[in-house]
Amino acid sequence: MVRAWYMDESQDDQRLEHHRTPPKFLSLEEMAQDTGVLYWKLSPETCESDGSLDKIKSDRGYTYSDVICVSPEKLPNYETKLKSFFEEHIHTDEEIRFVLEGSGYFDVRDSADQWIRIEVVPGDLLVLPAGIYHRFTLDVKNYIKAMRLFVGEPVWTPHNRPADNMEARREYVTRQKNNFK
Template sequence: MTFLTVYTEDDVPQTVLETEDASEIAAALKEIDVRLRHWGVVEDLVAGADQERILDAYRAEVERVVAEEGYTFVDVSQLHPEDDPQWPEKAAAARGKFLSEHTHDDDEVRFFVGGSGIFYLRAAGRVHAVLCEAGDLLNVPKNTTHWFDMGTAPDFTAIRFFHDDDGWVGNFTGDPIAARIPDYDAIAARRAAVRG
């Protein structure tokens, strides 16, 4: 289930909203032109399934989104814990690539097949931290200032949609705001505490 936390942009950010309520989340995201939809989850896909198998499992949904939005390139991004002693270093490097605030000249559209990650969307004087999980399809419009955190122990699979065959290209702002806002691990812990 999606979890939304909205913060002020202050030097010491304050929490403005914290919710798992789907209608509250939809209303808050609509105000900043972000769309969140939900697809059914294919339960028998295992972590680490190859791209072809994942795209085949969601073929109808992917084709519908491609037809509606005109995307020309679709791929799968995933990172899961491994027994490899180099995994912590690999995970930290992958996480670091997306942790700085940036924009794109294309929409950023992700469907979470499994696992979770947080998109931080900076708009209207607030930072909207959207914790996405399996079944969530998030559409962040081009030029929206944002960043992504997969946590210190990344475990996710996501289908990505692009209008440009170059895929993910970030335009970094240089603003250090991401360092002031609670990270994935802190928000996930807060969510667990709220749930009791």
């Protein structure tokens, strides 16, 4: 099951867990209610044959996918890319990632503007809503292979903070105030 916790304020290596003292974990329900982040656990080995991935794709309208490998050996301009992934930003569309191999962290802001760190491992499918401030980093293993899913043509454009005047951000804040109902 996915693990999520509130982060400390340390500026140490971004690839570390960054727990508060004492650690403060969140349940999936708490995280979803406060951030709108959705989560499924699938088997990377059987999700294609058992139909579980196709059902999510169909239910949510995901029509395009590709696979990305993030590691020093696999990703051109690795250091630059990893640094850009860790810049706090929003997207105008959902960000959907299904972890096939490896591991990493998605950090999202809660309603009080605090960082929540979400650990992702193989089988985790995470949906970050459009307009949520977030960032991504690898963990100390320096490797992740993930499927990226999109509604229609892929849009990867990050809008770095501050982006509070963007329509996607304003809509997200309104939905957050209504507990994503």
